[in-house]
Amino acid sequence: MDDRLRRGLPFMIGVALPAVGGLDWYARTGCEECYGAALPTTLAGYLLALVVAGAFAALASWLFGEAIDRALDFRLGQAVFAPSRRTLAALAPVVGVALALARPLFAGQVTADPAVWLLLAVLYAPFVAGLLPGFVLLTAVESGQQGIALFVVLVVCLLAASLAEVVWLYLLAGGLGRVAAGVGQRVTSARNSLSE
Numbered sequence: 001m002d003d004r005l006r007r008g009l010p011f012m013i014g015v016a017l018p019a020v021g022g023l024d025w026y027a028r029t030g031c032e033e034c035y036g037a038a039l040p041t042t043l044a045g046y047l048l049a050l051v052v053a054g055a056f057a058a059l060a061s062w063l064f065g066e067a068i069d070r071a072l073d074f075r076l077g078q079a080v081f082a083p084s085r086r087t088l089a090a091l092a093p094v095v096g097v098a099l100a101l102a103r104p105l106f107a108g109q110v111t112a113d114p115a116v117w118l119l120l121a122v123l124y125a126p127f128v129a130g131l132l133p134g135f136v137l138l139t140a141v142e143s144g145q146q147g148i149a150l151f152v153v154l155v156v157c158l159l160a161a162s163l164a165e166v167v168w169l170y171l172l173a174g175g176l177g178r179v180a181a182g183v184g185q186r187v188t189s190a191r192n193s194l195s196e
Contacts, residue, residue, distance in 0.1 A: 003082070004061065006082055006083065007061045007065075007082075008060070009057065010057075010081065010166045010167070010170065011053075011056055011057040011166075012053045012054055012057035013053075013095060013166050014053075014162040014166040015052065015056045015057070016049060016050055017095065017098065017099065017162060018127075018162050019049035019052070019053060020099065021099055021103070023042070023049060024102075025103050027042050079170055079171060079174055080166075083170060083174065084174075084177065086177035086178070086180065087170065087173050087174045087177045088173075089177065090173040090180065091169065091170065091173040093176075094176060095169060098123055098124070098165075098169060101120060101124075102124070105117070105120060105121055105123075105124060106124075125168070126161070126164040126165050126168045127161045127165035127168075129161070129164070130161025130162075130164045130165070131157060131158065133157055134154045134157035134158065134161075137154075138150070
């Protein structure tokens with residue numbers, strides 16, 4: 001994968017994940033026809049969300065190019081902006097699981113057992129933590145004072161929470177990639193020892 005795409009991918013996922021998750025939530029719970037007669041419109045909404053996420057990624061990687069260069073001096077920066085191929089390969093299932101669990105997790109529908117629900121919710125811990133300041137602010141401000149400034153603050157909180165979530169997903173994908181590589185090496189060595 002091209003270096004520019006690797007640098008922009010975290011920003012794209014950071015916007016696409018909540019946008020696609022939110023659209024899916026709306027299509028399944030708030031719109032009775034979204035997976036029926038209105039399916040083309042729903043799919044167009046998903047496509048538009050991905051296009052907007054791609055445009056945001058291109059703009060962010062251009063605006064923050066120097067900061068990304070400095071971040072590459074650190075292990076976390078390398079893990080997010082210059083991931084290995086195995087991390088990128090593991091990122092697809094990790095993001096897929098995150099999308100699949102988003103709606104049932106946030107609706108509390110995964111299980112009746114709180115311990116299992118909390119264990120699964122660890123996947124979204126940074127996202128929830130990043131949204132807390134916005135929710136606190138939203139509940140503290142009276143309804144008559146909710147204007148553009150509050151909306152901007154909430155959007156900034158959402159973006160920050162999404163990007164923190166992406167870093168977490170990259171770290172999980174890196175760990176999954178290392179585990180998969182270790183299993184692959186053991187299988188290969190086992191095959192070699194059996195063939196000897």
